[in-house]
Amino acid sequence: MSSKQFEIDIAFGVLIRVRYTATQGKVDHFTAQLELYDDTGETPVWLPVVRYDSAHGEAHIDYLTPQGVTYKKQWLALRWPYNSALDVAINELRRDSAAHIIRFRTMQEEVR
Numbered sequence: 001m002s003s004k005q006f007e008i009d010i011a012f013g014v015l016i017r018v019r020y021t022a023t024q025g026k027v028d029h030f031t032a033q034l035e036l037y038d039d040t041g042e043t044p045v046w047l048p049v050v051r052y053d054s055a056h057g058e059a060h061i062d063y064l065t066p067q068g069v070t071y072k073k074q075w076l077a078l079r080w081p082y083n084s085a086l087d088v089a090i091n092e093l094r095r096d097s098a099a100h101i102i103r104f105r106t107m108q109e110e111v112r
Contacts, residue, residue, distance in 0.1 A: 001028065008090070013037035014101060015046075016093045018086075026081035029054050032089035034100055049104045052076075052089030059085035066108045 001023045008016040013036060020030035031053040035046040051062045059082055063072040078085035093100070 008094070010034075010094065010097045014097060016090060016097075017046075018090065020082075020086060025083075027054075027083045027086050028080070030059075030082050030086045030089070032086060032093060034093045034097055036101060036104060047104075050093065050100045052085070052093070054080075054082050054085065059089075061089075064104075066104065 001021055003019070003021045005017070005019040008018065010016060015035055016032055017035055018030070018032045021028045031051060033051040033053075034049045036049050038045055038047050047066065048064050048068060051064065052059065053062070054060075057079075059076040059078040061074040061076065062070040063074075065071050076085055076088065078088065
């Protein structure tokens with residue numbers, strides 16, 4: 001089993017963080033997370049916005065609040081091996097990152 005992780009820069013302060021394990025080319029577990037850099041507090045942090053992962057035995061999306069709490073979970077009906085699910089996750093996060101960031105920032109403003 002091999003573990004890999006990498007980041008994909010989308011824009012300044014926006015990235016996709018990817019982690020996965022694979023056995024003989026088949027993805028066993030994965031996480032692909034859109035993150036936003038926030039330097040408005042005392043300590044700058046990367047905030048998770050949307051996370052695709054394979055926890056619970058099935059690929060799904062967690063939509064997160066600015067506090068890091070899942071407020072919506074969407075099941076993808078893509079099961080092991082998760083190669084296709086990981087591809088779907090990366091492609092969707094690249095394509096729709098702006099919409100996810102707008103939703104997240106709107107939630108941040110409502111909290112302030």
